Amino acid sequence: MTTPPVLSTGQRAPYWCDPHPADADLVPRDGRRHLGVLEQVVRRQWNPAEGPPPSQLIAAVDRLAALPGPIASLVADTLTGGLWLGVGNAPALDHLRYLAGRPVRPGIDQLWDQVPGAVVWGRRTVVVGTGPHVSVSLVDHEIGHVIERRRRAAESAEWQTIMMRCRPLLVYQRWQDPLEWWAEAWALVINHELDWLSRHLSGSIPVTEMVARYYVRHYGLEV
Numbered sequence: 001m002t003t004p005p006v007l008s009t010g011q012r013a014p015y016w017c018d019p020h021p022a023d024a025d026l027v028p029r030d031g032r033r034h035l036g037v038l039e040q041v042v043r044r045q046w047n048p049a050e051g052p053p054p055s056q057l058i059a060a061v062d063r064l065a066a067l068p069g070p071i072a073s074l075v076a077d078t079l080t081g082g083l084w085l086g087v088g089n090a091p092a093l094d095h096l097r098y099l100a101g102r103p104v105r106p107g108i109d110q111l112w113d114q115v116p117g118a119v120v121w122g123r124r125t126v127v128v129g130t131g132p133h134v135s136v137s138l139v140d141h142e143i144g145h146v147i148e149r150r151r152r153a154a155e156s157a158e159w160q161t162i163m164m165r166c167r168p169l170l171v172y173q174r175w176q177d178p179l180e181w182w183a184e185a186w187a188l189v190i191n192h193e194l195d196w197l198s199r200h201l202s203g204s205i206p207v208t209e210m211v212a213r214y215y216v217r218h219y220g221l222e223v
Contacts, residue, residue, distance in 0.1 A: 017044035031058040041079045045086030056130045060139040081125030090118040093127050119145040137187045144186030154182040169202040189215045
C-alpha cells in the first residue's frame with residue numbers, strides 16, 4: 001500500500017487558503033471546493049478574506065475536481081512537492097521564486113517569468129498560475145505532464161509511432177515536441193475537445209481517432 005504524501009505545513013506564508021468541508025455546497029464557485037484525495041497536495045495561495053481568486057484559478061480547481069478517481073489518486077501520490085495554485089506566473093508562487101529570470105530550457109529566450117504553469121519534475125511539484133497560455137486547459141496540460149513522466153509514456157515505441165503520424169499534420173510548432181504534444185493531447189481528450197484535437201491535426205479524422213483511442217486504451221478516458 002502506498003503511503004500518501006504529506007507536505008509539511010511549516011510557515012503558511014504568504015498565505016494558504018483552506019478548502020471548504022467536503023460536504024459543502026459547490027456554489028458559490030470560489031476555488032475552495034474540496035478536491036478529495038488531491039487535498040493532500042493542493043496548496044491554494046490566495047487570501048480568502050480578500051474575496052475569490054481570478055476566474056482562471058476557480059476553473060482550474062473545478063477541472064481538478066473533475067479528474068477521474070484513479071487519475072486523482074495517481075497525481076496525489078506523485079506530487080510530493082505539492083500542486084500550487086496562485087496568481088501570477090510560475091516564480092510568483094512559493095518554492096518557485098528561484099526560477100525568476102531563468103530560461104525555461106537552455107538555449108531559448110523564454111523565461112519562467114513569462115510562463116503561468118510549470119512541472120518541476122525533480123521536485124515533484126506542479127504550479128498553476130494565471131496569465132496567457134496556448135493550452136486548451138493549463139491545469140490539464142500540466143497534469144498531463146505528470147501522468148506522462150510517471151510512466152515516461154512519450155518515450156514508448158507506441159507514442160513514437162503516433163508522433164510519426166502527427167508531426168506532418170500538427171499546426172503549431174510547439175506540439176512537435178513529443179512531451180508537449182502528449183500533455184496537450186491529454187488535455188484535449190480529457191476535456192472532450194475532439195474537434196479542437198482534429199483542428200490541431202489539420203482536420204485528419206483517422207489520426208485524431210488514433211490519438212484519442214490511445215488515451216482511452218491506456219488511461220480509461222471517456223470521449
